[in-house]
Amino acid sequence: MKFISKGPKETQKIATDLAHKIIKTEKGAVIALEGELGAGKTTFIQGFAKALGVKEKVKSPTFVLMKKYIVPQNTKRKIQNTFLYHLDCYRVVNEKDLKIPEIGEILGETRNIVFVEWAERVSKIIPKKHITVHVDHISENERKITIT
Numbered sequence: 076m077k078f079i080s081k082g083p084k085e086t087q088k089i090a091t092d093l094a095h096k097i098i099k100t101e102k103g104a105v106i107a108l109e110g111e112l113g114a115g116k117t118t119f120i121q122g123f124a125k126a127l128g129v130k131e132k133v134k135s136p137t138f139v140l141m142k143k144y145i146v147p148q149n150t151k152r153k154i155q156n157t158f159l160y161h162l163d164c165y166r167v168v169n170e171k172d173l174k175i176p177e178i179g180e181i182l183g184e185t186r187n188i189v190f191v192e193w194a195e196r197v198s199k200i201i202p203k204k205h206i207t208v209h210v211d212h213i214s215e216n217e218r219k220i221t222i223t
Contacts, residue, residue, distance in 0.1 A: 080218045086115050086210075087122025089220055093206075094126035103157065103187045105202050107194030110210035112165075115218050116192050119208060124159055127188070135192070136163045141175055146188070157186045164193040170200045 080086040097104050108116040117135045124133045128147045136142040146157040160181055167173055175181075182189055182202055194201055211219040 076222045078220045078222075079213070080115070080220055082216045083115065083118045086118045086218060086220065087125070089222075090119045090122030091126040093208075093222060094123045097188065098127070103185050103189070105182055105189045105191065105205040107198075107201055107205055107207045108190055108192045108210070109195060109207065111212065114210040114212055115220075116208075116210055119210065119220070120161055120190050120192075123188075123190070127159060129159060133161065136161055137165050140164075140166070140173065157188070160187060160189040162189065162191045162197075164191060164196045167193075167196055170197040173197060173200075 078089050080089060108119065110116055117133070121133045124144060129144045130147070131144055133144065134142075140162060142161045144159040144161070146159050148157070162173075162175075164173070170178075178200065181187060182200060191197065191201065194207075207221075207223045209221045209223075211221075213219055
């Protein structure tokens, strides 16, 4: 699927639509985010998290590598104990640099929703069954978002 976003609100709307599709599946997902610096990857995650009902402010975990958010149980998502993880691999060379002992468990837990920014740097640990979101600059405000 390809989309053209004319600004951050449209990017978040596209993310909201994807979140609603995932909510309906009653399963988790690993979402690999690709795109250059400043393309809108974190903006996408913010829209997605909001659609899931995450109350905390979502910020890029560039310096801490990973943040964990509780996804509140609600009538739309019946699975209990769901977490949204946000990994930012900008500062890593490859998966050996992650230094997150439980990363395999996090990626393997079918209830979790895991976003991996700069996923191409840790491609060896990304499950074969995942969603890829690629964000490209078109202009200062416009982005092309490809979801596969």
